[in-house]
Amino acid sequence: MNGANALIKSLENQKVEVIFGILGGAVLPIYDVLCGNKNIRHILSRHEQCAAHAAEGYARASGRPGVCMATSGPGATNLVTGIANAYMDSSPLIALTGQVPSKGVNTSYMIGRDAFQEADIIGITTPITKQNYQVRNAADIPKIVNTAFYIATTGRPGPVLIDLPKNVQTENAEMDFTNRIDARGYNLVTDPDLAQISRAVELLTKAEQPIILAGGGVITANASDELMQISDLLMAPVATTFMGKGAFPEGHPLSVGSIGMHGNPAANRLISETDVLLAVGTRFSDRATANLDTFCPNAKKIHIDIDAAEIGKNVDVDVPIVGDAKKSLRILYETLSRALPKRKETAWVKRVKEVKEKLSPLIKDLPKDLVPKTLLFELRKLLPQDAIVTTEVGQNQMWSALYFQALKPRTFISSGGLGTMGFGFPAALGAKVAFPSRTVVDIAGDGSFIMTEQELACSVMENIPVTVIVLNNSVLGMVAQWQRTLYNKRYMAVHLGKTPDFVKLAEAYGAQGFRVGSISEFQKAIKEALKSKVTTVIDVPIGSEEDVVPFVPPGCGLPQQRGDY
């Protein structure tokens, strides 16, 4: 069997059902095997960056690894942003790239000779992959693929790249498809240290104002139920990071929203008052903690993470627990519930309620006109609970974090770590491929949508109907906001004008487009979109000078949040 066949068979063994990709000379043998294959669907993206984002959207919605593929050289380098995005957000992604031959008859056309469409994708992606492989012998393919999936999906997930020189794809070899894994240096600690668990229990039983901070790791580990149990037992409010949005239902009385630079003011206030912080599956990113000097200043800190290197990296903690979030929370809950009767209404819970009533943005009065917060509040009511929402980057993203409540894990997917404009739309397509029967909506800014709008072609041709809501302020809004507030309104290179006409753009691709000017028109458009068999783009013209507030200015701490909202 040749390498290309072995690759596809290995992917089938991993239960891969879809590959997002764009072909080229260096992957032709693989595409030849895909031709006529009944088990794996190939979706033709229109830019490799989007193939990677779509695969990541698929992965984050479903919990299964996403697979993308590109040819050598420019195909591979176009994947880079998508791979970096998956790395920063710890998403399980398998990236397959073609490569010029490693050996052959025509030696001028080989690795290391700057052959046509040669790029050192291994060198380029070393700092943005969990691991990468260049295949030397076809016979190694089954083992490398198995190992790649194992590494990408276990521990702290991440992208793994497999670079396949063309001669390896056509080379014949004896293949061994038994599930072999070769990664002796890969150490996976999933069971928490029980001594640390006891120390955590000790702190939590004494805590008077405990708070739980749930990061993206809670979603990755499918640990939401365990999180709920602990919160319920302790009557501890739950804040999330931006990446943790959805880990805990945001309508719940103990939910206080996300912390951070543009976090929910209630969350930012309460986390600053806590005496014991239980942080789970978070890397304490600077956008979440703001200035570390005023982050949970009076709290003892417990930190659960599967990545030992995250413990003590940004925030010094009192109780480090290295382990899988689900397992660790379950054991913590079991130990806690033996030590502690279920708490009832405490003074702290009253305080939580009071702060939420005073500060939570959704409890405040909403204007009746078509402004982002009202729109997002309405959108929640119009969408089914299990609808998947993605966002682009900028104000649209921060408004979504503040005003759109995520009720279930894996229903809010956004580029948190890298902040990649253009991520939301292809990620929405990937999520829709994972769940064809669920509603998928991308909340977009005009600037971001233009970056990957060509995937409308993919969505129409491949029958992947999603809805894109363009919060169209005709500016690169978030950057304009910084220039407005931090650079004295010296606007430079942020105006986008009124082009393109997003309704016509949608129609040009065979999708449908609406422009809405009021909340009632918006409601109508969403209802149409939910019924539609093709992708819908809803253009929502909004003011160009709208700010996302409140906001913690750079260098300040979470308690120093400013702005009227």
Add this chain to the structure above:
Amino acid sequence: MESGKTRVVSAIVENKPGVLHSVSNLFRRRNFNIESITVGPTEERDLARITITVSADEKTLDQVVKQLDKLVDVVGVAELDPDSIVTRELALVKINAPTAKERSDIISCVHVFRGRVVDVSPVSLMVEITGTSDKIDAFLNLMKTFGIIELARTGITALSRGGQAGNVDE
């Protein structure tokens, strides 16, 4: 980053292409300061030992070890305990020596430092010297008065004392 003491970190890695790249890349990317890095085979053919000296405080060192450990191709890594460590470095030094007097002065220094003269020309000597980095520094300092023409140092390699294998593989 705060500067700290010089520490020696020893890593056992897969002996295959690209591993040194990912290790050195990690140091650059995480803004760790490498003072020296040496690589060589171990008693097992498919494993190599990378010895890194870094200048780091406690917290940074903890990150260096944990981040290295995260690399899939790093099989084991630990800081070598400064109290039970043997470190060695080798230097080849070409020294200006145009007269017999200078040659004999240099050679007596070489003896004191337990070095060896490995090449002689009418105008220069080449000396091989091994030892701790401090010892090599001291020797080079003395040679400055004669004039150092060329110098090659290997960087530090190190092992833990005692009968057991170091805790690197755990």
